[in-house]
Amino acid sequence: MAYPEIPGAQHAAPPNVPTKEFFDTKGLDYETTYGHNAGLLKAIDKLTALLRPGCRVLDLGCGTGRPVAHTLAARGFRVHGVDFSETMVELSRSAAPSGVFEQAHYLEWAPFPPIAAEESQDPKQQKFGGIVVSSSFYELSREQMETLVSRWRDWLEPGGFVLLVMVGAEDVPATKPDMYDADGRFARGIPFRFMGDDCFLYLFTRAGWRALLEEKGGLSVREQWTEAFVPPSEADCDGEVNSFLIAESAK
Template sequence: MDFNDILPAYDRVADHWAATRNRTLFERGALSAALDGQTGAAVLDLGCGAGLPIARWFTDQGCAVTGVDGSKRMLDLFRGNLPDARAVLADMRGLSLGQRFDVIVAWDSFFHLSREAQRAMFPVFKAHVAPGARLVLTTGPGDSEAMGRVGEEPVIHASLSPDAYRALFAAHGFEVLWFRPDDAEFHGHSVWLAQRSGGIA
């Protein structure tokens, strides 16, 4: 298993993943903080999976959601669950939609990229954010690489150090609003909330 095996693995387990995905919306605190009271926000969900519960929550708030996933089966499920949302079959690495968003979410997806690919995602984030846009990102709590499982499929995770992420955010014009490692409210996830500066450079 390496990082290039992730998308085929999720294609194979998409139905199992969708059936067993936690839908209690323990993520709500981070999603609400990202939305920050906006109405009609344009939201980019990177690694959207089947769209439940995160993309559905945003659509319920009146947001215009674009879901991006590199797994065709996942995106088929997303379209079935959110027929009015935009669905894009694409690998987030090198994504270029020609649109800027008010919120970007990469929950339990970004950490499936290699360390090098994670670093290369920051220009992608920057290219897709409007002034003042917020970004929610889950990573590991520290520099690490580990194996996990989704259904019967092994999956790999990687993370940089918090200092490395802070440097990347700063270099690409984001202010870190908070980082909550291994947070109990988020069921042990390590979650970043960052905001793009007012101008686009």
């Protein structure tokens, strides 16, 4: 299946955005800081209660594999993870040995063309029962995010579920009115302290994340909620208000 090119997919990341090299050096430090997020663990519980038992789940931007891939694999789901950091992929393989993990940027990655499971023995050619995206996309433009999410229509099986865990632009204290797009759904260049570095985020608002899933992904949002996460002081990170969304594809 030929997909439309994602705008700017080959372009370098904007200035002051954490890069592949940044994450290659942060591996276990990242896991120590973010691998035990109580709100995320509760969200995984909600998701796994909805998923078809044993289905294939895509962990897009899998990081170290904890807690998402590790928890899903332990509960009998077939995990397929993708991350642009070699260090993160290796950690994911250790966290969930039964999973399949690839090093690739999610702007450039796509599964094999989805076909009916009974037509192929290759698990890569089966659709996903679920997709999890947790704390990724922050360096992408609005247009890149919209094009990427639109592809999920082809990747999800009927009645499949997406768990999206992000930060809403309005929930970052440094977000200013002049950072928003004209429709108020997206803000650019938001200052944020992340693991000892000063960087800039590109974020939808809470309503914008919902609209992204519904309008571009063709998904029906079943539940949306927020929960604060405070990293340990030694991590040198700003606190977050995580926005959780669980959405379903058409049956």
